[in-house]
Each structure stands twice: as structure tokens, then as C-alpha cells.
Amino acid sequence: MTKLPTGVPAETVADDEPVDLPVLQLVAPLPGFAEERRFVLVRLDDDGMLYALSSIETPGLRFLVAPPAPFFPGYAPEIDDESLEALGASDVEDLLVLVMITTGDTPQEASANLMAPIIIAQSTRRAVQLVLGGSGLPVRAPLLSG
Amino acid sequence: MPVLVLTRRPGESIMVGDDVVVTVLDVRGDVVRLGIKAPRSVQVHREEVYRELQRVNQEAASPSEGAVQALSRLLHPPGSSQS
Numbered sequence: 001m002t003k004l005p006t007g008v009p010a011e012t013v014a015d016d017e018p019v020d021l022p023v024l025q026l027v028a029p030l031p032g033f034a035e036e037r038r039f040v041l042v043r044l045d046d047d048g049m050l051y052a053l054s055s056i057e058t059p060g061l062r063f064l065v066a067p068p069a070p071f072f073p074g075y076a077p078e079i080d081d082e083s084l085e086a087l088g089a090s091d092v093e094d095l096l097v098l099v100m101i102t103t104g105d106t107p108q109e110a111s112a113n114l115m116a117p118i119i120i121a122q123s124t125r126r127a128v129q130l131v132l133g134g135s136g137l138p139v140r141a142p143l144l145s146g
Numbered sequence: 147m148p149v150l151v152l153t154r155r156p157g158e159s160i161m162v163g164d165d166v167v168v169t170v171l172d173v174r175g176d177v178v179r180l181g182i183k184a185p186r187s188v189q190v191h192r193e194e195v196y197r198e199l200q201r202v203n204q205e206a207a208s209p210s211e212g213a214v215q216a217l218s219r220l221l222h223p224p225g226s227s228q229s
Contacts, residue, residue, distance in 0.1 A: 028189050032200035033207070044214065049221050052214075064209050064217075086186045102206040103213035107220040113202050115195075129203075133195050139202045144220065 001078040004097045004119065006069045008048045023056060024120060024127045027086045031116075031129070036061065039127070041098075041120065051098060053118065065098040065118055071143050072099075077117055077132055088124035096120040100129075101143060111140040 021040040030036060038056040049070060055061035068075045077097065089095050097119055099112040114137040120127040152160060159169040166188060171179040182190050191199075 028187060030203050031189075031191075031196055032203040045218055045222060047222070050214070050218055061208055063203075063206055064214060082186060100203070100206050101209075101217070102202065103209040103217055107213070107217040110217050113199075113206070116199055116202075129199075131189075131191055131195065131199065133191055139198055143217075 001080055002084060002092050004077050004079050004095055004117075005093060006067065006072075006075055006077070006097050008067045008069060009096050022125050024053075024125050027126050027128045030063075031131075033061075041065075050101075053098075053100075064101040064103060066101055066112065066143075068097060068099045068112070068114070068117070071112065072114065072141065075099075075114060077114075077130070077135075077137075079119065079130060083119070083128060083130055087119065087121035087126045087128060089121035090123065094121055094123050096122055102140065108144060110143040112143050113139045114141045115139045 021042065024039045024041060026037050026039065036055050036057055039053045040056060042052045042054055044050040044052055049066060051065045053063040053065050079092070079095070084092075087095070097117050099114060099117050102111050102113070104110050115133075115135060116129050116131045116139065118127060119130050154160065154170045156170050156172045159167050161167055165185055167183040169181040169183070171181050173179075184190050189196075
């Protein structure tokens, strides 16, 4: 098992930058979305707090994701060797960790899925929703505890 | 879907398709330990965990633009240095 980096990504593309976004290929489907394999990651703000993981195959399908560190400073997920291999990541620093956010009825109710973070290998552009099944981590952790 | 019922002893296995092997490791009282060998492309999870993830992912999918904006405003209050 290897500890994953959880900080704010240094370099990504904002949604108003006219460039071709790198296509991310899921190595296993997201639970509940068996057909969706290709996504792009779009930054939604200047400071890299919110991103959209948008499907290429299904226009309009997107997930709100965020780097965990600003919200969950103690969050330290670990990745198993098999997943690391499937992602083709040479080194753990190549990995980007994002948690999926459910917005809820009001922004105060927004929650994050800490049990199944999205892991992206930046060099290979492969991604997976890593299921930390035995971790006891919550699937609906309040995003804003204060 | 049809349900196939098989009887197996500890140490015995069943094959699912060409490359998934489920082995009964041991049985103690009402607890059965299984070993599952499957390629990485086949996701193996406890059913209740997987169903919960399906539900959470479906809830999380495609939030409205308004909900995203509202959350973004909460994270970036006016007057903060970030947009």
C-alpha cells in the first residue's frame, strides 16, 4: 500500500482556456455508470478548489470533484499495488487524488465521498474510482464542517 | 437472471467465465470466507458497498449549474483574494 498525495493540483486547465483537454480513460467503470469510460477534467475556479469530471460520451453528464486537502486535511488514502499498476503510474507523485462531491439541497449540505476517491495518473491519463472497501471511510462526509 | 446453486467444500472453486475463480477458503459457523481471483477490469466488491457507491455516484451526477455556483460562492466569499 502506498500513501496518496491529496493536495491542490499545481497545474490544470480552467474551463475558459481554449485548449484541448486531455482525455482521461477509466480503467474500471464508475459504480452506477458502466458505459462511461472517457472523461475530461475541467477546473471551475482560479484556485483549484472545484473541478468537473465531464463525460465525453454523454453530453451533460458530469461530476463535481475536488482535491481533498483543503477540506479534509487528515485524509490519507492508500492505494494498493494492483491499482497503481493498472493506472500505469511510475510514481505516486504522478497521481492526482480528487473526491466526488454531492451538492445536496443547499451548499452547506454538500458532501464528499471519501471511501471512493477518483485517482488520476497524469502521465498515462488513466483514472479509476478507487474503492477503499474495508477502510470504514464515509461516502457522505460533510464538505464544510464549520 | 437465473440462479445457479452449487455445493462446494473448503478448498474447492467455481469458475465464472474464462478468468474469474471463486474459491471457498473456509467455513466457520455462519461465516464463509471466499477468495476471488479476477482480472483488474472485473470489479469485485461486497454487494452492499457496491450498491451504496452506485447510489452515491448517481446522486452526485450532474449537479445543477445553480448548485455548483452556490457551492463555489460559499468556498470563495466576496472579498477573498481568490475569484
